[in-house]
Amino acid sequence: MANPLQLRAEVLANHPEGAVHRLVLHAPGVPQRVRPGHFATLAVGGANSALLLRRPFSIHRADPAAETVELVIAPRGAGSRELAAARVGDRLDLLAPLGTPFPLPDGPVSALLVGAGHRAAPLFALGAEIRRRGGQVGFVLGAARADGLYGVEQAQALTQDVLVLTEDGSRGLTGRAADPLGEAIDAIDAGVVYAAGPTAMLRQVTETAVERSVRVHTAVEAAMACGTGFCMSCVLPVIGADGRSRFVRACTDGPVFDGARVRWSDIGTVPPDLEGAAAMGVGA
Numbered sequence: 238m239a240n241p242l243q244l245r246a247e248v249l250a251n252h253p254e255g256a257v258h259r260l261v262l263h264a265p266g267v268p269q270r271v272r273p274g275h276f277a278t279l280a281v282g283g284a285n286s287a288l289l290l291r292r293p294f295s296i297h298r299a300d301p302a303a304e305t306v307e308l309v310i311a312p313r314g315a316g317s318r319e320l321a322a323a324r325v326g327d328r329l330d331l332l333a334p335l336g337t338p339f340p341l342p343d344g345p346v347s348a349l350l351v352g353a354g355h356r357a358a359p360l361f362a363l364g365a366e367i368r369r370r371g372g373q374v375g376f377v378l379g380a381a382r383a384d385g386l387y388g389v390e391q392a393q394a395l396t397q398d399v400l401v402l403t404e405d406g407s408r409g410l411t412g413r414a415a416d417p418l419g420e421a422i423d424a425i426d427a428g429v430v431y432a433a434g435p436t437a438m439l440r441q442v443t444e445t446a447v448e449r450s451v452r453v454h455t456a457v458e459a460a461m462a463c464g465t466g467f468c469m470s471c472v473l474p475v476i477g478a479d480g481r482s483r484f485v486r487a488c489t490d491g492p493v494f495d496g497a498r499v500r501w502s503d504i505g506t507v508p509p510d511l512e513g514a515a516a517m518g519v520g521a
């Protein structure tokens with residue numbers, strides 16, 4: 238874990254952006270600890286709420302000079318709706334940074350960044366960091382409809398190689414983000430792929446990258462309870478460096494994993510050959 242801080246972060250801005258809200262939070266001490274791929278958790282509901290669990294959100298941007306972190310909130314259930322409605326001056330109970338960030342390339346590489354809807358939120362700071370290190374980036378951004386896309390302009394500010402897809406064809410090509418992956422890898426001669434999105438997309442992205450012998454780092458979005466490694470509610474089956482499969486925690490061992498090591502088709506099951514959480518009774 239990345240030595241997180243817990244503090245009451247003041248809401249400096251709440252920008253509605255299509256179907257989501259971008260919150261800018263004053264979080265002194267946090268931004269300098271953040272690397273692309275880290276996430277934060279926020280308390281919801283107040284002291285007497287039935288909403289016991291903190292809600293996890295990727296850190297979209299972190300600005301040490303301004304002492305801010307930005308989160309992109311898609312209103313879904315009670316917790317995210319409350320956060321999306323936060324007003325300037327409100328104070329939110331923030332714990333960050335959490336998780337294991339995206340591994341950064343050592344030198345200048347060509348990297349393809351693939352994101353689905355608002356789940357693409359952590360990819361833009363990653364793209365900027367890769368550019369800062371002398372690398373090149375390309376983006377593939379997809380969503381069901383045009384209003385579900387996130388960050389197209391941010392991607393275009395980093396590179397001309399931005400491919401946009403919607404499932405209903407309302408913007409860009411018709412299809413899903415993972416569909417044109419092979420061509421997109423070839424087009425920029427990508428040496429590494431980074432992906433953030435739903436499990437089915439991450440699996441498809443991984444399969445295509447592995448077919449082309451390209452490294453692939455995937456940011457998974459597992460349902461989380463504690464977010465800090467204690468409850469084991471977020472485990473998924475991953476093949477270790479020793480070739481043995483174990484349940485590992487998405488919140489502390491991830492959320493970023495080498496896609497080639499994730500047993501995508503076994504997520505949500507308890508395969509008999511696994512070590513780790515299964516042996517501890519989780520999922521039994």
Ligand SMILES: Cc1cc2nc3c(=O)[nH]c(=O)nc-3n(C[C@H](O)[C@H](O)[C@H](O)COP(=O)(O)OP(=O)(O)OC[C@H]3O[C@@H](n4cnc5c(N)ncnc54)[C@H](O)[C@@H]3O)c2cc1C
Binds near residue numbers: 314315
């Ligand atoms: C590492 C990580 C990063 C995330 N980053 C973002 C982000 O940048 N922006 C964003 O809007 N959301 C993000 N999420 C999802 C977000 O945490 C959930 O949407 C939120 O916790 C739902 O809480 P709720 O109270 O609104 O809804 P609930 O009432 O708890 O659930 C409402 C709906 O959301 C679904 N849901 C609940 N938890 C999750 C989850 N962890 N992942 C996916 N679906 C869930 C439920 O199945 C249900 O359909 C992230 C999740 C994780 C684990």
Ligand code: FES
Binds near residue numbers: 461467472
């Ligand atoms: S959410 Fe509790 S261990 Fe990961």
